[in-house]
Amino acid sequence: MNPMFELKLDLAAKGSRQSAQVLYRELKLAILDSRLLPGTKLPATRDAARVFGVSRNTAAEAYERLLSDGLVHTRRGAGTFIAAIARKTSRVKGRPRNDSRLNPFWLSADIGKSLDFWREQPNALPNAAAIDFRPALIDTRLFPLDVFRRVSVQQLRRLEKKPASFKSPQGNQGHFPLREATSRHIALTRAVVCTPEDILVTAGAQQAFDILARTLVTPHKTVVAIEDPGYPPMRVPFLAAGAKLVPVPVDEEGLRVDRLPADTRVICVCPSHHFPLGSSMSARRRGELVEFARKQGAVIIEDDYDGEFRYEGSPMEALRALAEDVVFYVGTFSKCMWPALRLGFIVAPPWAMPTLVSAKNAMDWHCPTPLQMGVARFMSEGHLKRHVRKLRDIYKRRRDALLAGLEAEFSEWLSPIPSLYGMHVAAITHKPVNLERLTLQLLKSQVKLHSLSRYYLGTPAQCGLIFGLGSVSEREIRQGLAALGRALPKL
């Protein structure tokens, strides 16, 4: 038997019509998967019984269908061959294509750019060998996967087998024990006081933004202010919801509240640890922001992606603790646990929660129960607290190594922005340097470092670099800075 044709066929106890169908499918899959390459000769139909275990007619029927699909061609007297065009015509890759059947929104270059902000260049795949200073990455090697596995299994065992399964309003808002554990976690780490009823479990922070965009934005009417620079993927759900997006500058005290248009109805901020600048919003600016929101009937979305990681002093309260009536607090388990879990949450004012739950229902009903159970248990057994403490120490050491290196070698042209929290540090350049060229040059030495310009929607107000600490060891930080030092004089 030709080993090339050891296709897994499941032809037992099937009629010949269905056998032809299965054979056709298996061959087509093999062709499209490139397991059968162009030019390969298919077995003669008279050998079908031996090779495929089907009758000659069955094989002929399958070949006929492949022929009509253009996946094979026949040469008189020579047999049936895999066609050369088979693979090429079946695949379309890359950026969304213009097609009148598609909503043009998704075809705009801005959308692709916002979602791909983290990529070095279009279509570049992450290279694990590199020294990776990109922000918003985390080092999943640090996650106690064995513990998570153990508690997950325990939870799956406890899972009640219910006769009927359907969406319950409470379940749609999120698994109750997860909401309970979350409310305790953020009360301790972020001083956010709420009950499980105030929490909606979401598929990460990105879905939280999408739910908020769809419920808070009336298309072509609602003015949404975002920080500039900011986290690019957050912009997309708001644009998709038809928001009038207004970029607002950020200074050392945080969002410039005095620059908010009077008709702003939604204000998106990262008050604990600005993305990407790393600064914290001052108490005075927080007061002004809340006052603006209350006076103008606006709401505030507080993105608190890494607020657990505070290095010095007692934690500053989340903005939500200051103004429960107008603040939607967005948290995520991607940074403090594991991004692949796709879990996050919104703490919402009671007047908005039923609407948020409706939107979540329409989008995907609820988040997967087994994962929610695992995370709830991971938290209630104290593993998250321990893990956060461990990460905080690790990130602090990385930050100290970075700051020491910047101070020792680069103080002439780079000033780190003071940062009390989190997983990245931004540094502003004093001297005019072509940072785009610099980062491209570093990429050639396998160092991934972003210029701040990448995070601006409007014209960049400051030039600088952002050093993500999530996936670089202290040794890699020193190596990366050495590479930066070597690249610098060449500019």
Place this chain on the structure above:
Amino acid sequence: MNPMFELKLDLAAKGSRQSAQVLYRELKLAILDSRLLPGTKLPATRDAARVFGVSRNTAAEAYERLLSDGLVHTRRGAGTFIAAIARKTSRVKGRPRNDSRLNPFWLSADIGKSLDFWREQPNALPNAAAIDFRPALIDTRLFPLDVFRRVSVQQLRRLEKKPASFKSPQGNQGHFPLREATSRHIALTRAVVCTPEDILVTAGAQQAFDILARTLVTPHKTVVAIEDPGYPPMRVPFLAAGAKLVPVPVDEEGLRVDRLPADTRVICVCPSHHFPLGSSMSARRRGELVEFARKQGAVIIEDDYDGEFRYEGSPMEALRALAEDVVFYVGTFSKCMWPALRLGFIVAPPWAMPTLVSAKNAMDWHCPTPLQMGVARFMSEGHLKRHVRKLRDIYKRRRDALLAGLEAEFSEWLSPIPSLYGMHVAAITHKPVNLERLTLQLLKSQVKLHSLSRYYLGTPAQCGLIFGLGSVSEREIRQGLAALGRALPKL
């Protein structure tokens, strides 16, 4: 010590300001959770050290904050008491409230009704004790949870710990082995031939509809045809995306293609097993539909929620097998596996896939990796195939029991619609009967049975009942029909 105040306090090594914050938080949580009931007296501040382990001033500060929240009140000389209004004012339940800060779309009664189609009455919770003929339910007791647990753990063990974790374009489309296993599964069960590159993994069918609505609909422009009657929750994402929704009638051959407006650009159908009528679309009607789509530049969304469960004869091919260029095939693991996994998929034409992936990214990046790995393994080890075969037998026996019961006792006024697939059977009434009254009456006998009218968007063209078989045993079917027989003469 008053056991009522055995609050878990984490005050060690904290300053007094933070202790006050923690005490405040714990007391607030206890009040909102109803662990501290209205009228309860709080310990005097002079006892704070003994009761809470904090100073008098610290306790006073915490009480002060509770007072300003309105959660406690003081009576001169008597002390501090939990306020009566505390619980009431902090919770808002039920339907979305009108608030000018919210997008009015979600506040419309139609949206709530579509999402809640499965509930007996607003705010009614599922009652596990009832005989439950509601469609789209499944009997999760049948799911081999032990097998799923085993393969999930194996997968979690194999999970590679990667230094940096971010969204990769391929990962965003779905875990590759899951897409591979899915392509094999639907090739065998549904004759849908595709490669993993044609598949986008979604958070269930509901998110598939949402992604398709957001990518195929240009707001206030795109005409979307839906079957009437149909699956109510599917309408919501299309309405939310700004589609012009056109209900189109269904006859015994399926969707009335001749009634599609010429400017229809998206057509949503359940050709294998109509929801809720249960009929299959005829080959002739399928041909007409595909011809319409190709001629008008329209696309077809094929909702194949239970196409694996075919009872007799060889499976009819999915519509997608007939027209890969214009059909988006939507499948789900909710029916053949377990709804709480929230996993489904879209098989899309190559011209649309990059846009679908963009939308998925903007919505939640990708589905949770651990679950996708578990389901992929469950499939590749053959468990899904076995499970589907088992369910098919069970559902067939239930269907036969139902049809026998209807034939024996109700043939005078109920005609079942022939149905070759799936998990429910609809039956049309010959005689004028007030079905709304009938189903309400049955509810009093703990039998949940829906009238077809609930599934119409426009005026119901047919009157009848829908018997879901997902969560009723054969015995329960007989009991349910007996209750139906008792309720009937009373009308």
